[in-house]
Amino acid sequence: MSKALLKTEGKKVTTHKQIMHTAKKLFEEEGISGVKIERIAHETGISRSTFFTHFNSLDQLLRELADEEIKDLFAAARNSNRGVFERVLLCQLVDDTVPYPYLCMELFVKNLLSREPCNFQELDDALQKTISESAAYNAAKKVFSPKELSALLIGSYFGLVFQKFMRGEAFGDGEDVKLTINKFITLITNRVEDKL
Structure with a gap:
């Protein structure tokens, strides 16, 4: 591959990531329904047509954000030396929720209610397999x-x-949520793990 082609591909990847990062920030601040493609393009510093070069629609962008979340979750769980898979997976989910709690919940709910296959099913499948074995x-x-x-x-x-949202509590660093999840896993497994 020529240097020019490599540079072009690198720029495409960078722009793609910038669009996703900007969208995540805007979705967290204003909610998914409050953000339009034009706003994402403007805030990213690209044209609307450049947005459509990367994503066919807002739904495709949301799906890719959800896919990226699942991929990152499993990569973190596989590469961790912090303990038992299900603890690491759920605690990583909490860590990923901390910077974007509203967006994470909206993505989960939108995916769960979608008529398309839910990409979060992989999380359930992995937990069921771990529990079975x-x-x-x-x-x-x-x-x-x-x-x-x-x-x-x-x-x-x-x-x-959801309890934090219902009570209007700050999400903070998520350590209290991870601690409670770990206590629950310990309760149902009678297996004590080091704090994650």
Whole structure:
């Protein structure tokens, strides 16, 4: 590949990332429904047509943001030496929620209610697989299926985050949410882990 072509490709990747970063910031500040393509393009310093070179629609941008979140979650969990997979995965989800709590919740809800396949299903699938294969959940599996246990783990995240929104509490650094999730996992597995 020529240097000019490499430079062009590098610029495309940089612009793509800048659009996504700007969109995340605007979505967090104003909500998904409050942000138009023109505003994202303007704030990124690009034309509307350049936006459409990268994304066919706002929905495609949102889907890519959600896909990136899932990819980053699994990469962090795989590359971590911080402990048990499900703890790392859920605590990483909290860490990723901290800078953009409103956007994260909107993306989750929008994806869950979409008629298209939900890219967050991968999270549920991974937790179910981990629970199925882990002896730590044997006692809990006498009462609950791996699917139900996965729902309870994911529900602990949603419940704690939604409770903060309901009560108007600041999300802060998320350490209290991670601590509660860890205590819940310890309760259902009888397995104590170091604090993440």
